[in-house]
Amino acid sequence: MTDQEALLQATELCKRYQRGGGAFAARGARNTFAAVDRVSLRIAAGETFAIVGESGCGKTTLARMLLRLIEPDSGKIIFAGRELTALSSAELRRARRHLQMVFQDPYASLNPRMRVSQIVAEPLEIHEPALSRAERQERALAMLRRVGLNDEFATRYPHEFSGGQRQRIGIARALILRPRLVVADEPVSALDVSVGAQMLALLRELQQEFGLTYLLISHSLPVVAQVATRIAVMRAGAFVEVGDAEQVLRQPQHAYTKELLAAVPELPQVTA
Amino acid sequence: MPALLDVQHLTVELPTSRGWVRPVHDVSLRIAAGETLGLVGESGSGKTMLSLALMGLLPQGAKIRGEAWLNASASAASKNLVALRENDWRAVRGGEIGMVFQEPMTSLNPVMRVGKQVAEAIRAHDPHASRADLQRRTLKALRRASVPEPETRAEQFPHQLSGGLRQRVMISMALAAGPKLLIADEPTTALDVTVQKQVLALLAELRRAMQLGMLFITHDLGVVAQVADRVAVMYTGRVVEHGPVREVLTRPQHPYTKGLLAASPTLERGKFLPIPGIVPQLTDLPPGCAFAPRCPWRRVECDAAVPELRAVNADHSARCVLVGEAVQAGHEACR
Numbered sequence: 001m002t003d004q005e006a007l008l009q010a011t012e013l014c015k016r017y018q019r020g021g022g023a024f025a026a027r028g029a030r031n032t033f034a035a036v037d038r039v040s041l042r043i044a045a046g047e048t049f050a051i052v053g054e055s056g057c058g059k060t061t062l063a064r065m066l067l068r069l070i071e072p073d074s075g076k077i078i079f080a081g082r083e084l085t086a087l088s089s090a091e092l093r094r095a096r097r098h099l100q101m102v103f104q105d106p107y108a109s110l111n112p113r114m115r116v117s118q119i120v121a122e123p124l125e126i127h128e129p130a131l132s133r134a135e136r137q138e139r140a141l142a143m144l145r146r147v148g149l150n151d152e153f154a155t156r157y158p159h160e161f162s163g164g165q166r167q168r169i170g171i172a173r174a175l176i177l178r179p180r181l182v183v184a185d186e187p188v189s190a191l192d193v194s195v196g197a198q199m200l201a202l203l204r205e206l207q208q209e210f211g212l213t214y215l216l217i218s219h220s221l222p223v224v225a226q227v228a229t230r231i232a233v234m235r236a237g238a239f240v241e242v243g244d245a246e247q248v249l250r251q252p253q254h255a256y257t258k259e260l261l262a263a264v265p266e267l268p269q270v271t272a
Numbered sequence: 273m274p275a276l277l278d279v280q281h282l283t284v285e286l287p288t289s290r291g292w293v294r295p296v297h298d299v300s301l302r303i304a305a306g307e308t309l310g311l312v313g314e315s316g317s318g319k320t321m322l323s324l325a326l327m328g329l330l331p332q333g334a335k336i337r338g339e340a341w342l343n344a345s346a347s348a349a350s351k352n353l354v355a356l357r358e359n360d361w362r363a364v365r366g367g368e369i370g371m372v373f374q375e376p377m378t379s380l381n382p383v384m385r386v387g388k389q390v391a392e393a394i395r396a397h398d399p400h401a402s403r404a405d406l407q408r409r410t411l412k413a414l415r416r417a418s419v420p421e422p423e424t425r426a427e428q429f430p431h432q433l434s435g436g437l438r439q440r441v442m443i444s445m446a447l448a449a450g451p452k453l454l455i456a457d458e459p460t461t462a463l464d465v466t467v468q469k470q471v472l473a474l475l476a477e478l479r480r481a482m483q484l485g486m487l488f489i490t491h492d493l494g495v496v497a498q499v500a501d502r503v504a505v506m507y508t509g510r511v512v513e514h515g516p517v518r519e520v521l522t523r524p525q526h527p528y529t530k531g532l533l534a535a536s537p538t539l540e541r542g543k544f545l546p547i548p549g550i551v552p553q554l555t556d557l558p559p560g561c562a563f564a565p566r567c568p569w570r571r572v573e574c575d576a577a578v579p580e581l582r583a584v585n586a587d588h589s590a591r592c593v594l595v596g597e598a599v600q601a602g603h604e605a606c607r
């Protein structure tokens with residue numbers, strides 16, 4: 001696969017919201033703002049494209065639009081050669097198996113009343129109905145093992161797991177259909193340093209193994225620096241800089257990128 | 273110099289459905305006037321419980337042992353916080369010890385104007401202050417915390433302020449009564465990095481201007497490197513390493529500290545190394561070193577008993593059997 005072939009391409013995506021939200025917010029265009037403002041991007045197969053920016057800059061809104069979990073006001077999305085923005089809801093449902101999401105909050109994103117093996121097997125029920133129950137179960141167990149959870153965990157419920165383990169369950173569920181693109185929205189920001197590092201390492205291994213393409217969303221430049229191949233810096237709904245990760249980190253062009261880099265507290269080097 | 277705060281063998285016990293746990297276990301620390309001690313550790317290591325113990329805000333049913341001497345002024349006698357009664361706490365909390373928490377929105381009253389909340393904090397420790405005096409001191413407190421346009425801000429409600437401004441208001445309230453010790457529990461964790469930078473600069477400036485002693489709690493080693501003079505690293509309720517911040521971060525002695533440093537993402541690409549395994553539950557601690565199940569240097573004696581804090585040098589110590597050995601399993605063979 002060449003660089004030129006984009007797996008995901010978005011053109012001029014826009015989303016406006018009411019300012020302030022709230023029941024008393026006045027209606028009308030003047031009281032709306034652009035949460036995402038004419039964003040275009042190209043993600044090549046196999047890369048890790050990261051979007052970094054401060055809270056409220058529109059990262060989550062953009063990510064959800066790319067999967068059409070939120071409808072864009074305008075703009076076009078092409079995934080693997082098909083225009084997502086033109087698909088019917090039935091076609092979209094079928095296309096979704098190739099586009100999966102890992103969420104920020106491992107506590108809120110798993111159904112508390114389902115056993116872990118069911119949670120992980122559930123997407124198979126929808127997308128691979130021909131599989132028997134036993135086959136689904138076996139695939140779920142294998143995926144759970146792959147993310148570091150052995151079989152004894154499979155019959156437990158989400159509340160019995162730590163944040164890092166829940167995030168592993170979320171990753172197993174996202175990967176069970178062997179998607180092509182995984183969108184991870186702040187996958188480590190709710191986790192401790194040591195657990196977050198385990199998660200980044202796991203995502204990196206799985207990328208190699210399953211040939212995944214990642215869209216990684218984070219407010220943290222150090223997190224993004226670890227795994228991204230390209231970085232887009234977002235502010236107030238728009239990209240201010242997009243480039244090769246090395247380039248953005250070492251030779252930032254935009255003043256805002258420089259400001260973000262300068263605000264990262266530095267760790268001294270361990271010498272012994 | 274006598275310490276502003278001198279904590280000796282502090283232990284907090286809490287009842288749980290699976291028996292008593294010790295979220296703070298035999299912790300000893302000192303903070304001098306004008307000095308910042310950073311307290312780092314991952315979630316559940318006991319940082320917040322320790323700070324709550326130092327403010328007399330432990331949950332119902334908690335037991336506390338040990339000593340925590342506060343020496344707030346040269347004139348007054350020092351007092352043992354562990355032995356204080358609720359009546360005495362009122363003067364100490366907010367008066368001699370100020371506090372700032374992670375989430376300013378939950379610690380501010382959402383339906384009270386910001387200025388009034390600052391005024392209340394001042395009045396709590398000076399009930400006879402006149403209205404004019406309160407107003408003057410409120411504006412001064414806001415100005416000291418670099419709240420821009422304090423007259424306007426004082427009239428607003430917390431939701432009208434950004435996260436960074438709310439944290440500045442919290443800081444102005446915490447310092448309103450002129451405490452000598454500030455306990456800050458993850459004060460910048462919920463903030464964006466650019467705002468965090470400003471708040472850290474403000475705290476550094478106030479500390480200098482007011483000779484504040486500070487207990488600064490964070491899980492971010494980069495932040496600790498920036499704000500602290502000394503650092504204590506906690507793991508499952510115990511201090512496992514303690515020393516001057518630069519020395520601990522550049523020459524860590526405890527395998528957990530080393531692991532945390534290696535796992536912390538920096539702007540350098542792809543250099544992080546995760547620590548394997550997970551933090552054990554307090555109800556299910558190993559018999560010896562609590563880090564042993566995750567430690568690459570583990571050996572038989574590690575599981576026999578909890579290692580003592582051993583001196584690396586006069587100011588630096590670590591709770592590990594390897595401290596003081598010339599060769600650390602090849603890792604530090606040549607120094």
Ligand SMILES: Nc1ncnc2c1ncn2[C@@H]1O[C@H](COP(=O)(O)OP(=O)(O)OP(=O)(O)O)[C@@H](O)[C@H]1O
Pocket residue numbers: 286287288293295313314315316317318319320321322331491554
């Ligand atoms: N009310 C309580 N009853 C029983 N155990 C508790 C209670 N509150 C906290 N704990 C336990 O005490 C330990 C220390 O908790 P603490 O809140 O001090 O951690 P922390 O280091 O501040 O973590 P974080 O980084 O998540 O803020 C944890 O194991 C926690 O589960």
Ligand SMILES: Nc1ncnc2c1ncn2[C@@H]1O[C@H](COP(=O)(O)OP(=O)(O)O)[C@@H](O)[C@H]1O
Pocket residue numbers: 017018021035053054055056057058059060061062
């Ligand atoms: N459903 C919604 N209605 C109104 N405003 C919203 C909605 N979702 C998000 N916003 C606003 O849009 C902006 C971008 O939000 P978001 O995409 O969640 O940012 P990020 O993920 O970068 O923190 C913020 O100002 C947010 O408050």
Ligand code: SF4
Pocket residue numbers: 526527528561562563564565567568569570571574579591592593594
């Ligand atoms: S005491 Fe043993 S197990 Fe614990 S940190 Fe030191 S070497 Fe590792």
Ligand SMILES: [Mg+2]
Pocket residue numbers: 059060185186
């Ligand atoms: Mg978000």
Ligand SMILES: [Mg+2]
Pocket residue numbers: 319320321457
């Ligand atoms: Mg805490």
